[in-house]
Amino acid sequence: MGNLPTAPFVSSNKTRRRLGEFVVYVLLITSALVAVAVTIGIVFSLAFEAYHFFQLISWQDFLFGTKWSPQTAIRSDQVGAEGSFGVLPLVVGTLLISAIAMAIATPLGLASAIYLAEYATPRARSIIKPMLEILAGIPTVVYGFFAALMIAPFIRMTGSSIGLEVASESALAAGIAMGIMIVPLISSLSDDVINSVPQSLRDASYGLGATQAETIRKVILPAALPGISGSLLLATSTAIGETMIVVMAAGMAANLSVNPLDAVTTVTVQIVSLLTGDQEFDSAKTLSAFALGIMLFCVTLVLNVIAQKIVKHFREQYD
Amino acid sequence: MTNSFTDITPSLRRRHARETRFKWMGKIAIIIAVSFLLVMVGSIAWLGSGALKQTRVQLNVHLDAAQIDAAAVADANYGKLIKTALLDRFPEVTKRRDKKSLYGLVSYDAAYALHDRVVAEPGLIGQDLRMWFVASDDLDMLIKGNLETTGDENRRRFSDKQLGWINSLKEEGAIKSVFNVAFFTTGDSREPELAGVLGAFVGTAFTLLVCFCLSFPIGIMAAIYLEEFAKKNRWNDLIEVNINNLAAVPSIVFGLLGLAVFLNVFGLPRSSPLVGGMVLALMTLPTIIIAARAALRAVPPSIREAALGIGATQIQTVFHHVAPLALPGMLTGAIVGMARALGETAPLLMIGMVAFIVDIPGSVVQPATALPVQIFLWADSPERAFLEKTSAAIIVLIVFLILMNLVAILLRNKYSQRF
Amino acid sequence: MDTKGKIQVSAKDVNVFYGDKQALQNITLDVKSNKVTSFIGPSGCGKTTFLKCINRMNDLIDICRVEGNILVAGQDIYDKSVDMVALRAHVGMVFQKPNPFPKSIFENVAYGMKIHNMTSSKSELADRVEDSLRRAALWDEVKDRLDQPGTGLSGGQQQRLCIARTIAVQPKVILMDEPASALDPIATAKIEELIHELKQNFTIIIVTHSMQQAARVSQQTAFFHLGNLVEFGKTTDIFTNPQDERTQNYITGRIG
Incomplete structure (x- = not known):
């Protein structure tokens, strides 16, 4: 230079x-x-x-076994020292409780989302939305406590008054509490989705003389369906991964049952019970928690990825 | 076909009826959800309100100089003095079993309270001392009206004879209810009448402190990178997808990570708020990143252009101009994330913050428990009195939660009209 | 019943408010049956607001309040006894931007007939869909792909689909809110041709900001300015011999 x-x-x-x-x-x-x-x-x-x-433990025994009783042997020559690590009862229990939760949360969540998005006045909305947010913000340990303290005895009492045998820690009690916990999740996600359906479609339907209910059922919900199904998938994934409610209200009994009045246990409950207290990191009992953990991680991950793809695709359609 | 639009034909009437039904479905759904909330919070508040009161019993203790060695005041058997005082008050009690149940009216703590009093005032030795002692949990429950007093005696905590003693104490005004200060100033205890939430509260505070100190800086730096610097390419897409998915990973999986990595690989202290905070930080990170990115996006591009236009570098632009404007929004997101972390229980169980700990933790590496875990532990205890404590601890947790959200809302409202 | 040339829509002293703001002042006008009436005026003059009063689409806006009387087929539509559903089946509407439902072409046209239970059999429904699409001059273009989504059509086709959807319900009056503003000139010409055909069977009110379009398609024209109806009369009169200075200024391009 x-x-x-x-x-x-x-x-x-x-x-x-x-x-x-x-x-x-x-x-x-x-x-x-x-x-x-x-x-x-x-x-x-x-x-x-x-x-x-x-x-x-072989993966076949793990995935397809129907008996779950993880014991650590006290003496090495003990009968049944290996324990049984068949995950099916846990999977069925998890699915049962999640299904009950979704059966409760889907209609409640969707109906409240529709009401909030389409019918509620701004004033009503400004009161109801924070209420649902509080419901969403309450820690799950509180739901678990309430389920064990109030819902389970209530179901047991109602059951016995009509002659039904109900376990004291029934899948139904945990499922109901979890269902209510998920309502705000579904309603806020679906509310967003319904709101992003363009106003012009509503105008077109009203302009043809449709009532509001007809417009919602036949135009808005079909248009919002992909987004709503995405939110339901996310909610399902939350239900499957939820821990405290089931730990406190569903119990430890690994029954292979689809009766909502039976006691069942879930993947998350078993992880907690296997890993609280003393652990040895060379026993099958402790290690099995990680096998359950990776299963849980994979299932929820797949659900989330699908849900996010669907929702993203839905948003691009109307943006 | 008629098209007169004032005529309500049957078909129209049906359609309007369907409309009304449809609208009511929404209303009913909301009513169910909201009333569940009210019943849950209401019943827990009602149950927990009892824990604010503590029952005390007044005893006349004879501080027998023969029992207390003036040279070693602290070593005397104060438990025996309390028992003697009880027997003096009810001389008719002679049977072994009756004596035992009589002693059960006051808490363990009575001996310690007496000990402290005498050690502080050795001059009392040899005199009679009238003093209020903490009642046992059973007596406390009875006074609060939570126990049966009629019906089959074998199925009750208190027999008619015992109720007689209690009534005579009541009549002479030797039983009273006071505000339960101990609940807010002590740690956990096996005895429900002595258990407090301070230990768990301090544990939670330490845990959240660690969580915030880790997740806030990392979260906002990650957000700044992704929002201001990252070019659109496959790697950055991967980071984004990854963050979104991490936000939906079940919390217990983070606990497993903490157990396997922080405890087993790094050998950090088990049950400590340090590890708890680290696990919660990883869990909160996606929430903070997502909120911080939204806050950065809300800063108008004109501000960036203005700064770049006078010759600031991109980093100067971001750190001097954009980030300060986005800070309230980022902070709001962080507090909301913290509020969620506050209620998390499952990951803390995995890393051992579930132990029975009486002492109030003094640092982040000492064993501790956290409020939600304390709730879980107490909820598992069989004593009726722990039901009250559990509910009260839930109220403390919820009040703490509401306060945090309130701060977030105030922050948002104060700064939201800036652009 | 032959209603040709009779008054189909009649407005008397209509005032419209958005909250505290008055959007329309004392609008009085009569729209004749089986004619095309156009509303013109600069943007924000209230022409679309007035159009939406005629089938009460304004009711969907919370802060909107309408005073005065609007009579459709002799009936005051703001009377308490009026059923909105029946009114909107009588007074159809086509919107500015084509807004087909995200459903098949067939379902789009069938939608109104289905909700109003207008057909008794599937074959009747199919006939009526075909008839409506023919009348909207769309049948030949879509007859082979009725099961495909309506959103896949071109803009002009979408708008004609929306017109087919509206006439399928057999309204007496069709309101059109700038129906060609989002379309290219060729698609616009097709829509205008269609409007010309449709006036045989329907009373059409069209809002447009294009004076040429108003001149081409309408027999009656109303000029709105700042919430007032300035002038109303035969289209030829308005464009060749406006009475009001403001109308003159507008059509010569001095205001707008």
Whole structure:
């Protein structure tokens, strides 16, 4: 460059500033990568322990076994020292309770979303929405306590008064509490979805002389269906992964049953009961919790990915 | 076909009836959800309100100088003095079993309270001391009207004879209810009448502190990167998808991660708020990132253009101009995330914050429990008196939650009209 | 019943308010049967607001309040006894932007007839769908793909589908809110041709901001300005010999 004068926009401290900015930039990227690291950490730590588990127990016995009774042997020559690690009763129990929860939450959540989005005056909306948000914000341990304290005895009493045998920790009690917990989730997601259906479709239907109910049932709901099904999938995934309600209200009995009045147990309950208290990280009992964990992670992940794809596709359609 | 639009034909009437029914379905759904909320919160509040009161019993204790060695005041058997005081008050009680149930009227704590009093005032030795002692949980429940007093004696906690003693104490004004300060100032206890929430509360506070200190800076930096710097490419898409999915991973899975990595690999202290906070931070991170990105998006591009236009670098633009404007929104998101973390129980069970801990934790590496876990533990206890404590702890938790949300709402309202 | 040339829509002293703001002042006009009447005026003059009063679409807006009388077929439509559903079946509407339902072409046209229980059999329904599509000059273009989504058609076809959907309910009056404003010139020409055909059977009121369009399709024209009805009369009179200075200014392009 020789004797050319330095142009005024060539800064002499550029390299120093650049270095500082580079450090900040790296810090920012690192932070964003923490989220990725968490996912990798989850997958690897679960897979690592689950791998040890499957060295002890074959995956066929795990996936297709119908008996779950994880014991640690006190003496090595004890009868049944291995325990049984058949996951089916847990899967069926989880699905049963989730199904009860969804059977309650879907109609309630959808009906309230429709009311909020289409009928409620702004004033009513401003009262009802926060109420539902409170319902969503109450910790699940509170729902669990309430289910065990009030709902389960109530169902038992009602059952026995009409001559039905009801377990004291019935799937129904846990399912009802979980269902109510999920109502706000479904209603707020569906409310958003219904609101994003364009007003012009409503106008077209009203312009033809349809009543509001006809417009909602025949135009708005079909148009919103993909978005709503996405929200139901997300809700199902929440139900499957929910822990405290079932720990407190569903109990430990690994019965292979689809009767809502029986006591059943779930994947999450077993993870908690296997890992609270003393643990040895070489026993099949402790390691089985990680096999359950990776199963839970995979199932909820698949549900979420599908749900998010559906919802994203739905939004692009009307944006 | 007639098309007169004032004539309500049967078909129209049917359609309008259907309309009304449809509308009512929505109303009923909301009524069910809201009334469940009211019943749940209402019944828990009603149950828990009892825990605000504590029953006390007044006894006349003779501080026999023969029993208390003036040289070693602290070593005397104060339990025996309490028992003697009870027997002096009810001289008719002679049978072994009756004596035992008589002693059961006051709490364990009575001996300690007496001990503290005498150690503080050794001059009392040799005198008679009238003092109020904490009643046992059974007596407390009885006074609060939670126990049966009629019907089959064998199925009741108190026999008629015992009720007689209690009535005579009542008549002479030796039983009273006071505000239960201990509930808010002590840690957990095996004895329901002595159990308090302070230990769990402090544990929760430490846990949330750790959680906030980790997740807030990382969360906003990640959000700044994704919103302001990241180019649209496959890697950044992957990060985004990953964050969205992480937000929906069941909380117990984060607990498993904490157990396998933080405890087993890194060897961090089990049951400590440090590990609890770290696990909750990972769980809260997606919420904070998503909220922070929304806050950054709400800053109008004109501000970025203005800063870049006067020669600021992109990093200066973001840190001097954009991020400060987005800060209230980010903070609101973080508080909402914290409020969710506050109620989380399952991941804390995984990392051992479920132990019985009496002491109030003094730092983030000491064993502790947290409010929701305390609720879980108490809910599992068979004593009737713990039902009241559980409900009261839930109220404390919910009040804490409401306060946090209130802060978030105030923050949002204060700063929302800026652009 | 032959209603040709009779008064189909009659407004007397209509005032419309949005909250505290008055949008229309003392509108009085009569629309004759089987004619095309156009409402013209600069944007924000209240022409669309008035159009939406005629089938009470304004009721959907909470803060909107209508005073005065509007008579359709001799009946005051703001009377308490009026059923909105029956009114809107009598007074159909076509909107500014084509808004087909996200359903098949067939279902789009059949929708109104289904909710009003207008047909007794499937074959009758199919006949009526075909008839409506023919009258909307769309049949030849879509007859092979009736089961495909209506949203897959071109803009002009979508708008004609919306017209077919409206006439399928057999209204007496059709309100059109700038039906061609979102379309290209060729599609616009087709819509205008269609309007010309439709006036045989329907009373048509069309809001347009294109004076040429008003001149081409309508027999009667009303000019609105700042919430007032400035002038109303035969289209030829309004365009060749306006009485009011404001009308003159508008059609010569001095205001707008």
